[in-house]
Amino acid sequence: MEIRGMPARDILRYISSGEVSAAEVVETYLDAIREIGPQTNAFIEVLEPAARADASRIDKELRDGGSPGILAGLPVAIKDNICVKGAGCTCGSKILENWIAPYDATAARRLREQGAVIIGKTNMDEFAMGSSTETSAYGVTRNPWDLSRVPGGSSGGSAVAVAAGMAPLALGTDTGGSIRQPASFTGICGLKPTYGLVSRYGVTAYASSLDTVGPFGEGVWDCALLLEVIAGHDPLDATSHAKEPVTYTKALDGNVAGLRVGVPQELLRGVSAPVKAVFESTLSTMEDMGMIVEEMSLPSLAHAVEAYYVIAAAEASSNLARFDGVRFGRRADAGTLDEMYTRSRGEGFGKEVIKRIILGTFVLDTGNKDRYYRRAAQVRTLIKDEFQKAFERFDLIVSPAAPDVAFKIGEKIQDPLTMYLADLITIPVNMAGVCALSMPMGFAECDGVSLPCGLQIIGKPFDEQTVLRAGYCLEQEIGAGIREKVRHMRQNLGPVRECELVD
Amino acid sequence: MEIDIKRMAHLARIDLDPQDESTIATELEIILARISRLFEVDVEGVPPTFVMGAESMEPAEDLPHESLCRELVMECAPSVHDGYFKVPRESQGV
Numbered sequence: 001m002e003i004r005g006m007p008a009r010d011i012l013r014y015i016s017s018g019e020v021s022a023a024e025v026v027e028t029y030l031d032a033i034r035e036i037g038p039q040t041n042a043f044i045e046v047l048e049p050a051a052r053a054d055a056s057r058i059d060k061e062l063r064d065g066g067s068p069g070i071l072a073g074l075p076v077a078i079k080d081n082i083c084v085k086g087a088g089c090t091c092g093s094k095i096l097e098n099w100i101a102p103y104d105a106t107a108a109r110r111l112r113e114q115g116a117v118i119i120g121k122t123n124m125d126e127f128a129m130g131s132s133t134e135t136s137a138y139g140v141t142r143n144p145w146d147l148s149r150v151p152g153g154s155s156g157g158s159a160v161a162v163a164a165g166m167a168p169l170a171l172g173t174d175t176g177g178s179i180r181q182p183a184s185f186t187g188i189c190g191l192k193p194t195y196g197l198v199s200r201y202g203v204t205a206y207a208s209s210l211d212t213v214g215p216f217g218e219g220v221w222d223c224a225l226l227l228e229v230i231a232g233h234d235p236l237d238a239t240s241h242a243k244e245p246v247t248y249t250k251a252l253d254g255n256v257a258g259l260r261v262g263v264p265q266e267l268l269r270g271v272s273a274p275v276k277a278v279f280e281s282t283l284s285t286m287e288d289m290g291m292i293v294e295e296m297s298l299p300s301l302a303h304a305v306e307a308y309y310v311i312a313a314a315e316a317s318s319n320l321a322r323f324d325g326v327r328f329g330r331r332a333d334a335g336t337l338d339e340m341y342t343r344s345r346g347e348g349f350g351k352e353v354i355k356r357i358i359l360g361t362f363v364l365d366t367g368n369k370d371r372y373y374r375r376a377a378q379v380r381t382l383i384k385d386e387f388q389k390a391f392e393r394f395d396l397i398v399s400p401a402a403p404d405v406a407f408k409i410g411e412k413i414q415d416p417l418t419m420y421l422a423d424l425i426t427i428p429v430n431m432a433g434v435c436a437l438s439m440p441m442g443f444a445e446c447d448g449v450s451l452p453c454g455l456q457i458i459g460k461p462f463d464e465q466t467v468l469r470a471g472y473c474l475e476q477e478i479g480a481g482i483r484e485k486v487r488h489m490r491q492n493l494g495p496v497r498e499c500e501l502v503d
Numbered sequence: 504m505e506i507d508i509k510r511m512a513h514l515a516r517i518d519l520d521p522q523d524e525s526t527i528a529t530e531l532e533i534i535l536a537r538i539s540r541l542f543e544v545d546v547e548g549v550p551p552t553f554v555m556g557a558e559s560m561e562p563a564e565d566l567p568h569e570s571l572c573r574e575l576v577m578e579c580a581p582s583v584h585d586g587y588f589k590v591p592r593e594s595q596g597v
Contacts, residue, residue, distance in 0.1 A: 336592060339591070375541050375544075
């Protein structure tokens with residue numbers, strides 16, 4: 001039986017029925033990481049012994065008639081800015097090269113409590129600052145659809161782990177599109193939850209008022225399952241909301257006819273012609289399904305990128321002040337305390353991180369705070385209010401998840417402004433604190449290569465159910481062809497190990 | 504507006520080599536020019552949003568609770584002496 005690439009819910013069924021052991025499943029994915037890992041550089045650390053031990057424990061619990069949880073035996077990859085006790089947590093930075101997390105992030109703890117096997121820590125842009133995984137101190141992650149292209153970022157490693165079949169599920173973080181854009185570039189699903197739905201405890205802060213933790217999966221059901229596990233109030237995160245838990249996988253089936261869907265014209269500016277054509281065809285499918293699709297406008301989105309880069313840089317300059325060589329992380333040799341700070345930070349941080357810290361320091365400097373930071377926060381209010389008003393008329397808002405397909409490695413890294421502006425489509429969702437799903441909608445041609453492109457479905461705050469339901473129903477219409485292409489892409493990457501049935 | 508990179512790097516306590524200083528300065532000037540588009544927006548009377556979801560946040564109970572044990576925290580430190588973080592002197596002559 002070929003386990004690798006099998007939908008997560010089938011793997012779970014086979015494990016719980018005893019047809020396949022958790023140990024066999026974990027070995028299958030460890031093999032896949034060994035075969036494909038070096039080509040893609042998706043993992044910073046593979047937790048081989050720990051994953052094997054966890055799988056054996058779960059198998060024993062199942063044999064003894066226990067209930068190890070709804071993720072029993074399922075391997076999950078975790079972005080390397082989310083703490084997993086006993087594993088490294090580099091955040092893609094040299095400054096945390098040898099740091100071992102002494103505790104679990106709440107999201108990781110919840111995965112373990114439901115029987116998930118944490119298989120490895122995935123590559124990312126340094127401190128999540130980037131849209132291509134090229135700013136990682138541990139080398140660029142490569143897109144499995146075309147190894148000369150980026151997988152997107154900052155959660156590029158997690159996206160590639162799932163897309164290439166090295167893990168059925170993964171966790172990422174999304175501050176300005178870091179789950180949705182890599183999901184789009186790699187042909188999988190990724191969800192940015194409403195701010196406050198998933199605890200940020202144990203997640204290295206980049207921009208605290210924008211950071212969210214969310215799932216990656218091959219399909220919408222996978223994201224719903226993972227969200228179900230990680231969502232919920234956490235007293236260790238003051239911004240976590242005390243909402244009633246939702247069984248998202250149970251909310252997927254249902255009627256989508258009559259859903260009112262808005263298409264903001266501001267999010268279509270700069271979208272490439274091939275991606276726009278796929279998007280328009282997807283809108284037609286949604287109309288055929290009975291959804292009411294209508295053009296609309298959110299004018300303040302025109303300034304979202306500028307406001308975002310002020311707010312994110314300001315919060316980053318404050319959050320990253322903790323990396324000073326005193327309590328954890330890299331410490332440079334120095335004769336005085338001040339030299340130790342400046343050298344540790346100068347040697348430990350990469351160029352993109354330094355740039356954003358300096359920008360953040362500038363916008364918070366005496367005389368600049370009101371001019372830049374306060375004004376950006378006021379623009380944020382305008383964006384938030386516009387979304388709120390739009391959601392009085394619409395149940396969902398849709399757009400492409402990225403303006404184009406994956407670009408070539410090195411193509412944009414020297415042109416930061418172009419790279420920043422490409423985030424225009426995803427940034428407003430973080431600025432407004434609402435939720436959004438990125439799911440594959442088809443393929444667009446670029447330089448003779450057919451590459452995946454994603455649809456972004458934006459929902460009201462804490463209405464992940466409607467977003468997931470619309471995505472799931474749409475997937476039933478357009479997903480078969482996409483899954484077939486994913487299977488084909490994986491076959492081209494390397495051999496697949498077959499799993500033997502347990503007697 | 505020009506960014507005084509040396510001063511910002513000093514405030515952020517980051518040692519910058521001269522080559523990086525010049526590249527970062529050039530890139531930040533371009534980014535800042537773009538950010539200046541924020542001045543076109545009429546924000547008169549608009550309250551700023553600094554924190555998300557502040558309206559529904561509840562203060563935590565002011566009670567002691569378990570945290571990471573001291574030994575575990577100190578194990579992460581680059582240098583420790585007698586159970587305290589050890590750092591270089593504040594200035595060389597003292």
